[in-house]
Amino acid sequence: MSTSAAWTQQLQTIHLSDVCKSYGDYPVLKNIDAEVARGEVVVICGPSGSGKSTLIRTINRLEEINSGSITLDGQNIHAAMRTRELNLLRSRIGFVFQNFNLFPHLSVVENVAMSPIRVKGVAANVAHEKALKLLDRVGLADKARAYPGQLSGGQQQRVAIARALAMEPPVMLFDEPTSALDPEMVGEVLAVMKSLASEGMTMICVTHEMGFARDVADRIWFIDAGQILETAPPDEFFKTPRHPRAQRFLADLRH
Amino acid sequence: MINDVIAIIQDYWLLLLIGQYPNGPLGGLANTLILSALSIMLAFPVAILLALARLSKWRLLRWPVTALVYITRGVPLLMLILWSYFLVPLWTGADVPSFVTMLTTLVVYQGAFLSEVVRAGIVALGSGQMDAARALGHSSLGAMRFIILPQALYNMIPSIISTFVSTIKDTTLGYVINVPDLTFAASQVNNQLLTQPFQVFLILAVVYYAICWSLTHVANIVERRITRRRAGLSGGAAPVALVPAKIISEQL
Numbered sequence: 001m002s003t004s005a006a007w008t009q010q011l012q013t014i015h016l017s018d019v020c021k022s023y024g025d026y027p028v029l030k031n032i033d034a035e036v037a038r039g040e041v042v043v044i045c046g047p048s049g050s051g052k053s054t055l056i057r058t059i060n061r062l063e064e065i066n067s068g069s070i071t072l073d074g075q076n077i078h079a080a081m082r083t084r085e086l087n088l089l090r091s092r093i094g095f096v097f098q099n100f101n102l103f104p105h106l107s108v109v110e111n112v113a114m115s116p117i118r119v120k121g122v123a124a125n126v127a128h129e130k131a132l133k134l135l136d137r138v139g140l141a142d143k144a145r146a147y148p149g150q151l152s153g154g155q156q157q158r159v160a161i162a163r164a165l166a167m168e169p170p171v172m173l174f175d176e177p178t179s180a181l182d183p184e185m186v187g188e189v190l191a192v193m194k195s196l197a198s199e200g201m202t203m204i205c206v207t208h209e210m211g212f213a214r215d216v217a218d219r220i221w222f223i224d225a226g227q228i229l230e231t232a233p234p235d236e237f238f239k240t241p242r243h244p245r246a247q248r249f250l251a252d253l254r255h
Numbered sequence: 256m257i258n259d260v261i262a263i264i265q266d267y268w269l270l271l272l273i274g275q276y277p278n279g280p281l282g283g284l285a286n287t288l289i290l291s292a293l294s295i296m297l298a299f300p301v302a303i304l305l306a307l308a309r310l311s312k313w314r315l316l317r318w319p320v321t322a323l324v325y326i327t328r329g330v331p332l333l334m335l336i337l338w339s340y341f342l343v344p345l346w347t348g349a350d351v352p353s354f355v356t357m358l359t360t361l362v363v364y365q366g367a368f369l370s371e372v373v374r375a376g377i378v379a380l381g382s383g384q385m386d387a388a389r390a391l392g393h394s395s396l397g398a399m400r401f402i403i404l405p406q407a408l409y410n411m412i413p414s415i416i417s418t419f420v421s422t423i424k425d426t427t428l429g430y431v432i433n434v435p436d437l438t439f440a441a442s443q444v445n446n447q448l449l450t451q452p453f454q455v456f457l458i459l460a461v462v463y464y465a466i467c468w469s470l471t472h473v474a475n476i477v478e479r480r481i482t483r484r485r486a487g488l489s490g491g492a493a494p495v496a497l498v499p500a501k502i503i504s505e506q507l
Contacts, residue, residue: 062386083395087392087393088392090391092392093390094390095390097383097386097387097390099383101386101387102387103387103406104406105405105409115393118393118397118401119392120392147484147485163391164390
């Protein structure tokens, strides 16, 4: 391996190469090629039904792909592997869902501490202590004993972020984390995401929050009909979008 | 009439309670309770295993179990009991006690019914919970055990209890293969008295009602306690859980 190849390998965290996926005859992802460097924040935007959520779900293999490869630090996520290996790989990719998907039968602190205990074998008291720290970080230390059903949407989503962080993933994926929230709660979730980004977390976010994209993203991927049509830094993307479809999308947003 | 009932109880309470024991096999109410408890305790784990097998991605596991559940659910319990009573000794030459025959048949039959309840509870949770568990790195079995089943079983408490109640009532069918249970004892009493069938079987009905009602009552208390602990429950689990726990028996 040449030195330059080794260098890019170190820099890149996630590499998608020629990723195709279809539901039956209907193609949802067409020849996606992209990469995300360590510490980079990528925002995926595009019209609904364009394949954004499917794309982000293929990165931790919640969705299978038909061809191509997706690697995390050089390891192919979609290679044939033992389920144990896949579970280990998945635990290194944090995922935040649109609908939070907290475990309603567990208290907030148990939601956060459970996976380190059950998946990584962390001692219960260590995991709980760390869970409390993470909850403090997302501003919910006082809700540790509450159950998810007692929290607002914004609070639930912050717990979900803490739950993902508890596994200490080097990468975090966000699938429309604010789309199910009342408008007044969007800010508190975005604030947590911003602070994560400022600490150097590698992040991929599907979001319709263009303000967040402008402020926090290093790059925007614009996707439509299963293809990445444009990737650009936010300044460039919002001021001078090159692709006509992106121009139309941004014009529609301004209405 | 009430005097007749009291007189019957005074004369035959021991027979109704423990059958011919200790001069013969244990029977009566004691045997009914033992048979019911064993059937429920065995049918429940069997049902969970059957449900997991039916949801498995391996066809070799899914198809045979699906066939078993369909066939068992599509055949009257009485017929299954008679089959196992006559066919098992014929095929194996083993002399199986009727109690064991009854227990096994009940476990298979109620296990099949209960497995559909458990499966429905799992499917009704939706994919979000499993997605979240997988995204955090849980194995499918771990996710089932710690995340999916605790919710699915809780949501299905009313249906599960109704199946338990059915199981208790179905133990009466052991009568046809001479399992000495409460029904058997009552019919012995009736045969001795000959003139008071209504009184005898009224006692029988009241006792069964009391057992089934107690079980339902205990289940309601347990359910209320869990609900209180999770006060303010929301999300996908809520709609099923918040249905008042009125027991509707599907197999009456």
